[in-house]
Amino acid sequence: MPELPEVETLKRxxxxxxxxxxxxxxxVFDPKLSVAERFPKGKVLQIGRRGKxxxxxxxxxxxxxxSLRMTGxxxxxxxVSEHRRLTLVFSEGNLHLIDxxxxxxxxxxxxxxxxxxxxxxxxxxxxFFEGLRRYRRPIKSFLMDQRxxxxxxxxxxxxxxxxxxxxxxRPLSRLSQEEWDQIMxxxxxxLTEAIRYRGTTISDWRDLYGxxxxxxxxxxxxxxxxxPCPRCGTSIRRIMVAGxxxxxxPRCQN
DNA sequence: CCCTATGTTCCCAA
DNA sequence: CTTGGGAACATAGG
Numbered sequence: 001m002p003e004l005p006e007v008e009t010l011k012r013x014x015x016x017x018x019x020x021x022x023x024x025x026x027x028v029f030d031p032k033l034s035v036a037e038r039f040p041k042g043k044v045l046q047i048g049r050r051g052k053x054x055x056x057x058x059x060x061x062x063x064x065x066x067s068l069r070m071t072g073x074x075x076x077x078x079x080v081s082e083h084r085r086l087t088l089v090f091s092e093g094n095l096h097l098i099d100x101x102x103x104x105x106x107x108x109x110x111x112x113x114x115x116x117x118x119x120x121x122x123x124x125x126x127x128f129f130e131g132l133r134r135y136r137r138p139i140k141s142f143l144m145d146q147r148x149x150x151x152x153x154x155x156x157x158x159x160x161x162x163x164x165x166x167x168x169x170r171p172l173s174r175l176s177q178e179e180w181d182q183i184m185x186x187x188x189x190x191l192t193e194a195i196r197y198r199g200t201t202i203s204d205w206r207d208l209y210g211x212x213x214x215x216x217x218x219x220x221x222x223x224x225x226x227x228p229c230p231r232c233g234t235s236i237r238r239i240m241v242a243g244x245x246x247x248x249x250p251r252c253q254n
Numbered sequence: 255c256c257c258t259a260t261g262t263t264c265c266c267a268a
Numbered sequence: 269c270t271t272g273g274g275a276a277c278a279t280a281g282g
Contacts, residue, residue, distance in 0.1 A: 003260055052261080069261045071279080083279090101278050103261065137271060146262085155260050202260065203281085242272070245258080
């Protein structure tokens with residue numbers, strides 16, 4: 001599913017296409033998304049992103065949050081493809097929500113709730129790491145916890161820890177400040193690079209125009225079990241961390 | 255039939 | 269309170 005770089009790609013493309021346009025009609029094809037009937041019919045003022053959540057901001061101040069979950073995608077255009085769950089009819093075109101597994105969710109936030117973690121593109125404030133000493137959970141599961149760090153998912157967590165040369169099972173409480181800083185720096189570099197390549201297409205991800213991303217060609221460890229580490233040649237390993245497939249180099253990452 | 259899958263949430267147990 | 273495991277959601281592919 002879309003992580004930060006994929007959602008950011010959609011956000012930027014939507015800004016080019018629907019800012020200033022008015023939602024004329026909403027067609028709902030999945031009863032799970034019947035809440036979409038309440039979609040504001042006004043003019044879209046801005047598109048935002050909070051971690052992996054896409055935010056539509058309307059002229060009158062109303063907001064809609066879209067969480068794409070595992071297989072959700074947005075498609076601009078006329079062609080009716082498989083797995084269409086929702087269509088927003090704009091003055092100058094149609095925006096379709098495509099979602100094979102039907103996990104995507106819409107919400108209409110009443111106020112500022114759902115405290116989100118730090119933005120890994122900006123980095124954490126200097127004091128952030130100080131408050132984390134008590135957590136002994138593996139660094140990888142921490143990086144993916146949206147309450148602490150917003151936007152990192154399963155693919156980029158493995159890639160970030162590989163770049164930072166930190167073992168995914170290392171307890172947070174046993175990281176030094178320098179190692180934490182290194183992880184945050186790697187996160188920024190990798191996510192920024194992934195945005196530049198319009199995200200990672202392993203199976204479902206496509207951008208607003210249906211094109212696959214390019215970052216999958218640059219993945220160093222994710223999905224590469226048994227292949228040689230690009231740094232030292234050791235065979236990449238796969239383990240389960242918090243129930244998710246996790247890839248790392250047993251020699252480079254400690 | 256088995257396992258896996260870019261996510262989130264909830265229940266339960268240690 | 270912390271953490272992880274498992275299940276659930278629902279569908280497709282190897």
